[in-house]
Amino acid sequence: MLLIYCPYCEQDLPELEFAYAGEAHIARPADPAALSDEEWRDFLFIRSNPKGVHFERWRHLNGCARFFNAARETVGDKFLATYKAGEPRPDADALLASPTGDAK
Amino acid sequence: MTSYRLPNRGRVDHRKSVRFTFDGKSYQGLAGDTLASALLANGVHLMGRSFKYHRPRGVVSAGSDEPNALMGTRRGPGRFEPNTRATIQELRAGLEATSQNRWPSLAFDMGAINDNMGSLFSAGFYYKTFMWPRSFWDRVYEPIIRNAAGLGVSPTESDADTYASRFHHTDVLVVGAGPAGLAAALAAGRAGASVMLVDENAEPGGTLLSEPSVVIDGKPAWDWLAQALAELAGLPNVTVMTRTTAIGYYHQNLVGLAQRLTDHLDTAPSDAPRERMWKVRAREVVLAQGALEKPLVFDGNDRPGVMLAGAAQTYLNRFGVKVGDRPAIVTAHDSAWHAAFDLADAGAKPVAIVDVRPAVDTALTDRARALGIEVLLGRTVTGTSGRLRVKSLRVNRMEGGKPGAPRDIGCDAVLMCGGWTPCLHLFSHTQSKLAWDEALQVYLPGKKTEAVQIAGAGRGLWGIASTLEDGATAGATAARDAGHDATAQTHTVTADRTGSGVTCKELPTDKDPGKAKAFIDFQNDVTAKDIRLAVREGMRSIEHVKRYTTNGMATDQGKMSNVNGLMIASDALGKAPPQVGLTTFRPPYSPTTFGTFAGYHKDATFEVTRRTPIDGWAEANGAAFEPVALWRRAWYFPKPGEDMHAAVSRECRAARASVGIFDASTLGKIEVTGRDAVTFMERMYTNPWAKLGVGRCRYGLLLGEDGFIRDDGVIGRLSADRFHVTTTTGGAARVLNMMEDYLQTEWPDLKVWLTSTTEQWATIALQGPNARKLLEPFVEGIDISAEAFPHMAVAECTVAGFPARLFRISFTGELGFEVNVPARHGLALWEKLMAAGQQYDICPYGTETMHVLRAEKGYIIVGQDTDGTLTPDDAGLTWAIGKAKRDFVGKRSLARPDMVAKGRKQLVGLLTDDPKVVLQEGAQIVADPSQPKPMTMLGHVTSSYWSDALGRSIAMAVVVDGRDRDGQTLHVPMPDRTITAKVVKSTVFYDPENTRISA
Numbered sequence A: 001m002l003l004i005y006c007p008y009c010e011q012d013l014p015e016l017e018f019a020y021a022g023e024a025h026i027a028r029p030a031d032p033a034a035l036s037d038e039e040w041r042d043f044l045f046i047r048s049n050p051k052g053v054h055f056e057r058w059r060h061l062n063g064c065a066r067f068f069n070a071a072r073e074t075v076g077d078k079f080l081a082t083y084k085a086g087e088p089r090p091d092a093d094a095l096l097a098s099p100t101g102d103a104k
Numbered sequence B: 001m002t003s004y005r006l007p008n009r010g011r012v013d014h015r016k017s018v019r020f021t022f023d024g025k026s027y028q029g030l031a032g033d034t035l036a037s038a039l040l041a042n043g044v045h046l047m048g049r050s051f052k053y054h055r056p057r058g059v060v061s062a063g064s065d066e067p068n069a070l071m072g073t074r075r076g077p078g079r080f081e082p083n084t085r086a087t088i089q090e091l092r093a094g095l096e097a098t099s100q101n102r103w104p105s106l107a108f109d110m111g112a113i114n115d116n117m118g119s120l121f122s123a124g125f126y127y128k129t130f131m132w133p134r135s136f137w138d139r140v141y142e143p144i145i146r147n148a149a150g151l152g153v154s155p156t157e158s159d160a161d162t163y164a165s166r167f168h169h170t171d172v173l174v175v176g177a178g179p180a181g182l183a184a185a186l187a188a189g190r191a192g193a194s195v196m197l198v199d200e201n202a203e204p205g206g207t208l209l210s211e212p213s214v215v216i217d218g219k220p221a222w223d224w225l226a227q228a229l230a231e232l233a234g235l236p237n238v239t240v241m242t243r244t245t246a247i248g249y250y251h252q253n254l255v256g257l258a259q260r261l262t263d264h265l266d267t268a269p270s271d272a273p274r275e276r277m278w279k280v281r282a283r284e285v286v287l288a289q290g291a292l293e294k295p296l297v298f299d300g301n302d303r304p305g306v307m308l309a310g311a312a313q314t315y316l317n318r319f320g321v322k323v324g325d326r327p328a329i330v331t332a333h334d335s336a337w338h339a340a341f342d343l344a345d346a347g348a349k350p351v352a353i354v355d356v357r358p359a360v361d362t363a364l365t366d367r368a369r370a371l372g373i374e375v376l377l378g379r380t381v382t383g384t385s386g387r388l389r390v391k392s393l394r395v396n397r398m399e400g401g402k403p404g405a406p407r408d409i410g411c412d413a414v415l416m417c418g419g420w421t422p423c424l425h426l427f428s429h430t431q432s433k434l435a436w437d438e439a440l441q442v443y444l445p446g447k448k449t450e451a452v453q454i455a456g457a458g459r460g461l462w463g464i465a466s467t468l469e470d471g472a473t474a475g476a477t478a479a480r481d482a483g484h485d486a487t488a489q490t491h492t493v494t495a496d497r498t499g500s501g502v503t504c505k506e507l508p509t510d511k512d513p514g515k516a517k518a519f520i521d522f523q524n525d526v527t528a529k530d531i532r533l534a535v536r537e538g539m540r541s542i543e544h545v546k547r548y549t550t551n552g553m554a555t556d557q558g559k560m561s562n563v564n565g566l567m568i569a570s571d572a573l574g575k576a577p578p579q580v581g582l583t584t585f586r587p588p589y590s591p592t593t594f595g596t597f598a599g600y601h602k603d604a605t606f607e608v609t610r611r612t613p614i615d616g617w618a619e620a621n622g623a624a625f626e627p628v629a630l631w632r633r634a635w636y637f638p639k640p641g642e643d644m645h646a647a648v649s650r651e652c653r654a655a656r657a658s659v660g661i662f663d664a665s666t667l668g669k670i671e672v673t674g675r676d677a678v679t680f681m682e683r684m685y686t687n688p689w690a691k692l693g694v695g696r697c698r699y700g701l702l703l704g705e706d707g708f709i710r711d712d713g714v715i716g717r718l719s720a721d722r723f724h725v726t727t728t729t730g731g732a733a734r735v736l737n738m739m740e741d742y743l744q745t746e747w748p749d750l751k752v753w754l755t756s757t758t759e760q761w762a763t764i765a766l767q768g769p770n771a772r773k774l775l776e777p778f779v780e781g782i783d784i785s786a787e788a789f790p791h792m793a794v795a796e797c798t799v800a801g802f803p804a805r806l807f808r809i810s811f812t813g814e815l816g817f818e819v820n821v822p823a824r825h826g827l828a829l830w831e832k833l834m835a836a837g838q839q840y841d842i843c844p845y846g847t848e849t850m851h852v853l854r855a856e857k858g859y860i861i862v863g864q865d866t867d868g869t870l871t872p873d874d875a876g877l878t879w880a881i882g883k884a885k886r887d888f889v890g891k892r893s894l895a896r897p898d899m900v901a902k903g904r905k906q907l908v909g910l911l912t913d914d915p916k917v918v919l920q921e922g923a924q925i926v927a928d929p930s931q932p933k934p935m936t937m938l939g940h941v942t943s944s945y946w947s948d949a950l951g952r953s954i955a956m957a958v959v960v961d962g963r964d965r966d967g968q969t970l971h972v973p974m975p976d977r978t979i980t981a982k983v984v985k986s987t988v989f990y991d992p993e994n995t996r997i998s999a
């Protein structure tokens, strides 16, 4: 069971309080009707599924109930960072290079 | 029977005898014994049969790595456990143990014919033998596998015990209370760190319990141990737990501990849990799990009486039990020499020490000769004899790399040692890497992924002095890393037993190696030749060899067999061991009861049961209940003598004839408020909301972004900026989560607040022609006449003096109201309505009648008539889509090519040709019942009931191009017959003009 740092509660809390919510930084198109079928398919279904740093959404469901983003290294299953919804995506290489891999 | 107990030896209580039974025979042991040590004290080595060949087997080890001595243990009804390791189970008064894998008896077993059919059961037998012909599967192979697979017998009664669980946080968790773990706990504990020290055995001490002759800090080992434990007990920041196995090491230093609380007690307290699961989050972990002794691999190394030399030393020194009078020792490591010396000191007559190495330390050979033990160096072992107990050992001198002439050595036990494997199971759970050490010929800890120290024999150290020093260093380091000022203490050790050894593949033989039964994995009956066969048949990866042979896949998780299997596989492949690799260790470290995992989560506390405020009334009035999501809902209210069918028909008639009352409190409710509430609703739901007037309701349809139906419900507009949203009973949490997701992450600019109000409101539905007449006298504040309060009106008012939200809605097709009052008033309102309703023969109805009434009207239930692949058009709900809306969740998907293609399944009505036949929900539908199997399925029945109002059965179904099939006859094949039914385009079976609802 992972410990996850909620950027809103500013605490490391057990995974049990959180719910995974899919890949992050996939914004809903402002005008879906303007998208081709292929573009809409990609938005709906195509995900990166990387071996390495994955940017993903979590919800502090049994806590503050906020959605936030996280960078997780999928091989070792370790959180490298969590950050509030709307904040920019951090640099993956910089996160991997961080000596602590601290989830803060 | 001869006693093998040595007076005044061991840590057992020689004054306290304990009676127990094994296979019905009564025996006597001592307090402090394990089941295995007590049997050995009685001269019993034969403790089980192997699982594949049913070969007679004796105890091999003295710990949790035991592969053979697995027994059923019983303590009264509901307290039977199969596969209890006799080496771990402490003796208790009245313990009933039974051997396994034998019929009719342990000494004479019919299944042992498997032993002579070895070719049938060779490597890969699951894959090869049971392939052909097909008909043999059911009659021959499956029964064989079922008999052979699985050890022991599952208990038939439900577990009478209770189990507990607990969370714990600590600075330092030390796993293993041998010398390294004790030294680590002392170092960290003295520094003030919070420390938890756990050990799987009944008492702490580890190796020290088997090595009493070592002198530490000037004291005999056991005195030093007592002093160390007293010091730890005196430190308030230190917790020591025995009988506690660290079963799994998870992310961020979470370690699972399984603690055994009552199995060792003569009488288990009725109010105590049997076991407790600890989930410990430690800042630092110290793994001091020691090393596991390996067997040597030679023909006949599994006969009863053949065991690990270290185990014999433990039985002698810890339990005061001599495992034999004339043991022969076969070894590749110095440690077994000391076992021989201890046995000789205790009065046994070791007949020989056979060492595979051509030369060993002369201190060992001198001591052996001084004790009168024959020393045979540079030898191989090529066989044993004895059916139920080993009688002799066949030894050959190695000459020019080949075995020379054999010689038989008579003995009553064979003590073997193939060296020691650092115990790194938990370390491996963390995905940390193991590194092959060429000099020591073992895997040692490599790159770490967690805040962990490995101390002592776990990283290849040998001898008490070095493990104590290493443990102290690890403990101090861990405490420092956890923020404490710690220094490692030093210990002086004399009379230490250091040593070394070599790692072997199977021992060379002068006999046909294809006939040798040289076991690697005792529990799964895997031999050296199975490994070589697997390699010959093309297995290259050690993971494939493991699965093909099942080596290391038994309940001992390969503790004894992994490295021996690896050495033989690497030899067969002609590759160095690190190139072959090691199989992955996975939790749990040792077998753990399901009860321990379940903990408190069983029976009534397995899952919450949600109950409405009216649930108690329903129970008192004889309701039958059904679970709906986490709720229990009144299903129907049978009167005396009524079955479900009769009760539901009566309830349906009452609602259509006069008035029915229904507890709809479980409906999900979400309050959507704020300046932008209507904009939010426009974007979420398919329907238009902007023009919905205050005081009006609308059926709302919610799609996923993929265009498929997710949920539905009636939504009332209470004011310009406030909506009362209802959802399906099971969908409430999902819908709220989805709404929050869009609100927080896509449209954070919207001023909207979402509140779950499901449990704040009790919801009572009154349905039927007399609903208004019953309700009207209770309502204050509004006029509920047909003109003033039409179908799909909503208002805030008081009902029976309670503040209420009143909806005029119907899920039955009748004139209907749903009254929402604060949950605390729900029961009172229900009772008032019931009392006043007597004049109208009011009838409470349950979910079954609700289902029938709505199906008569063709109202769908999301999740029953839809399954996550239906679009609004598929379900016949295009009318619910706001045509003028530019966008809503899922809209773009409705234009995807697949969503508008022909051949989609559409929801239609289905009427059986025989009106009395009620179709089975879920039944498949075909066009031509005489087509060959497998038939082309057109769809399936989603809802099916007997309709009292129509005097016939009705059904809904999803059928490929269903609406184009209006009037077509389709077929529903059932096991005993095929039912014919006609498709009707409309699902509205009753009152298609909708006159009743507007009454």
Ligand SMILES: [Zn+2]
Binding pocket: A006, A007, A008, A009, A010, A060, A063, A064, A065, A066
């Ligand atoms: Zn939070």
